[in-house]
Amino acid sequence: MNKVPMTVAGAEKLKAELNRLKSVERPRIIQAIAEARAHGDLSENAEYHAAKEQQGFIEGRIKELEHKLAHAQVIDPTTVRANGKVVFGATLDLMDEHNGQQVTYQIVGDHEADITAGKISVSSPIARALIGKEQGDVVDVQVPGGQRQYEILDIRYV
Template identity: 50%
Template sequence: MTIKGFNKLKKELKKLKIFKRPQIINAISEARKLGDLKENAEYHAAREEQSFCESRIRCIEVKLSQAQVINIKKILYRNLVIFGSTITVLQICTDNVFTYTIVGDDEANFKKKSISIYSPLARGLIGKKRGDKVEIQTPSGLIKYIIIKIEYI
């Protein structure tokens, strides 16, 4: 996991524990005051939200406790594509240029240009150098890329 991903999870955990959890407890308390709990939709909705929140808290705590945080700036593998590096590639068949950061599964977000280390593209890029041609097998066929730039940010 990158430092950025680790800090994002810590921030979410803090938000859930300090803000969300007390809001839910308050909602359950208010719903109890409305009467019969068997037919109280507000109560059941608040309990369901509490269950989701507690589950998410446990999940984040486990991830944080087992995380191996990698500081890309301290790694000596320069000029190679590695976990955490940001890569700019040229798709040969379309002449389109794409920039991606290789991150862990929890951090991957294609809309934010972060791809999972386990994605076919990342697996094909790992260990390559600037200027290398890479062929990636995708469901739509073989796609060829040239690595234009590798950054460690």
């Protein structure tokens, strides 16, 4: 199985969710199932069926998180020797040449991507076009809305 790149922050977020599911949510749902069982007939017990459904969701999410973490290649951008080049985990200040707007993006793993938080997937068209480039480079990117040009204003490894 190929390793999937993930930032340290992304891995920590998954570990925190996994810990919460195992230490808080799993015991809570087990207690809810026990209480619902105590009410008697399970065939018409809505609380029991809802709790069992929620348990299935929680157990599925635990398995999903464990799988993601087991196959993660955690990369710390602060320790990468990038020599001023755009690499996985780098945070970039870009100027959109079309409208003059400045944007800041961090290149992260597919599971961490959140455009509203300025985190773009390493497999996105923008990230693929930027990887390997340097400060001052102007990069053409094919985006759903057409062709865009970005100038790399700054690259940080934080």
